[in-house]
Amino acid sequence: MTAAVQAEGLTKYYGDRRGLEDLTLEIRPGEIFGYLGPNGAGKTTTIRLLLDVIRPTRGSVRVLGEDPRTAAVRSRVGYLPGELALEGRDQALDYLRFLGRVRGGVPGSRIEALAERFDADLSVPMRKLSKGNKQKVGLIQAFMHEPELVILDEPTSGLDPLVQQEFLALVREVRTAGRTVLMSSHVLAEVESVSDRVGIVRRGRLVAVENVAALREKAVRRMELHFDAPVPRSAFEGLPGVRDLRVEGASVRCTIDGRPDALVKAAARFTVVHLVSAEPDLEEIFLTYYSEEERHHDRQESA
Ligand SMILES: Nc1ncnc2c1ncn2[C@@H]1O[C@H](COP(=O)(O)OP(=O)(O)OP(=O)(O)O)[C@@H](O)[C@H]1O
Numbered sequence: 548m549t550a551a552v553q554a555e556g557l558t559k560y561y562g563d564r565r566g567l568e569d570l571t572l573e574i575r576p577g578e579i580f581g582y583l584g585p586n587g588a589g590k591t592t593t594i595r596l597l598l599d600v601i602r603p604t605r606g607s608v609r610v611l612g613e614d615p616r617t618a619a620v621r622s623r624v625g626y627l628p629g630e631l632a633l634e635g636r637d638q639a640l641d642y643l644r645f646l647g648r649v650r651g652g653v654p655g656s657r658i659e660a661l662a663e664r665f666d667a668d669l670s671v672p673m674r675k676l677s678k679g680n681k682q683k684v685g686l687i688q689a690f691m692h693e694p695e696l697v698i699l700d701e702p703t704s705g706l707d708p709l710v711q712q713e714f715l716a717l718v719r720e721v722r723t724a725g726r727t728v729l730m731s732s733h734v735l736a737e738v739e740s741v742s743d744r745v746g747i748v749r750r751g752r753l754v755a756v757e758n759v760a761a762l763r764e765k766a767v768r769r770m771e772l773h774f775d776a777p778v779p780r781s782a783f784e785g786l787p788g789v790r791d792l793r794v795e796g797a798s799v800r801c802t803i804d805g806r807p808d809a810l811v812k813a814a815a816r817f818t819v820v821h822l823v824s825a826e827p828d829l830e831e832i833f834l835t836y837y838s839e840e841e842r843h844h845d846r847q848e849s850a
Contacts, residue, residue: 554570611624718730765804
């Protein structure tokens with residue numbers, strides 16, 4: 548199957564300023580790919596290269612199997628830029644209808660249905676739209692022609708939590724329909740719940756690509772078990788994946804690396820009256836990529 552995005556050694560320098568360096572990445576059709584990195588990491592540069600807004604210094608990229616310069620590929624892609632310029636006196640609805648016609652005809656009912664989902668007010672002249680409503684108009688135009696690939700640069704910025712949930716639901720529907728989504732963010736929590744994989748970018752370089760399910764399995768979680776009577780420490784010592792074990796009377800507290808299976812089986816020999824499992828802290832893992840890369844970078848600098 549043709550990759551939704553295929554980048555090989557993709558590099559962009561702005562003069563001698565590094566925007567993106569040597570990005571090799573494949574985004575599979577039908578997946579939701581989260582593109583994560585702090586400010587200035589190179590996310591927007593990558594996205595602009597995919598859309599032929601800017602051209603690479605080196606390397607190549609294919610979008611839906613085509614060179615991004617090919618005009619025909621544009622109508623197959625939906626794009627929400629990070630900074631959306633919506634100006635003028637036209638009502639947002641007229642603007643969206645116009646874009647719909649340009650893109651080969653988008654039914655008005657689809658625009659209205661999206662506006663209703665996002666609770667967007669489209670009767671307002673564009674220049675008077677609030678930041679949140681602007682973002683909603685941006686999202687509607689990115690999704691409304693049902694593109695095969697939706698590229699979203701920081702899509703949730705300015706959206707209130709309810710609209711964010713609606714947006715995430717829409718992203719999942721796009722995946723169910725077999726279409727692909729690439730969304731950038733500087734916060735893991737924003738993309739973690741929907742993404743199949745995340746790419747972590749820092750200082751213009753892709754540091755890691757991780758399967759979110761695997762990341763979750765690797766993640767550290769804290770567990771607390773309470774029994775109906777005191778339990779012996781020996782029953783829980785040395786279990787695979789169990790760390791920081793504390794046994795106090797009828798309570799066991801520990802940290803689990805990966806699967807909690809061994810702990811659960813050991814606990815099953817006693818009567819469990821209460822069990823608390825804190826959500827795995829992916830942020831902790833996420834941050835280790837930054838610090839590892841930081842160390843690597845520092846070693847290179849001092850070499
Ligand atoms: N037009 C430009 N001219 C010069 N340097 C640029 C330009 N655009 C981006 N850069 C630089 O390229 C690097 C990557 O920027 P980019 O905007 O791609 O990062 P980002 O991850 O999208 O961050 P943000 O979330 O802040 O937009 C930064 O160091 C930035 O200063």
